[in-house]
Amino acid sequence: DAKTTQPPSMDCAEGRAANLPCNHSTISGNEYVYWYRQIHSQGPQYIIHGLKNNETNEMASLIITEDRKSSTLILPHATLRDTAVYYCIVRVEYQGGKLIFGQGTELSVKP
């Protein structure tokens, strides 16, 4: 079973920041938080991952709370091409790398 909880859907205005929340209250100390997205008819695309510290790359920022029970993925300037299903996943590193996907959040970016 997936160990994360995400809202089923969200809307965001084009050009604004999209903030996607994820709850993972049962996360273990050795589990990382991963974010993927899936655009219609494509395979899932890796976005970012982190353990404790906030992370940023060219696609997004990941903010993890101090107690690690929740996180937020931030797309700083959402475009129409960011419309997708976003998956938040917790995963133990170095134990086979199994990703267990939940239902994800369907993000709609509107003009």
Place this chain on the structure above:
Amino acid sequence: EAGVVQSPRYKIIEKKQPVAFWCNPISGHNTLYWYLQNLGQGPELLIRYENEEAVDDSQLPKDRFSAERLKGVDSTLKIQPAELGDSAVYLCASSQRGAGALYFGPGTRLTVL
């Protein structure tokens, strides 16, 4: 750098027929995964390979599904015979030694009539 390659992209067959999917992972990636994705659902792991060894096939329906990864590079997933309920997208992914990000291919969309 080339991504994960899968073929075919689409396949339509009649029930009880066999079908095979092929995957070429990213060069240098030792770990290969096959996932199944039903419509409206997240992907579910079928099997994981470390080099040529299947180290996690607990979710693979072994009565009709089989997989192989000869020489630890390319992999083939087979269904024989296919059933109506096998209609789904079959995704292949790879990673370096089972750690870090998994990179997915575009998937094969199977329709069983």
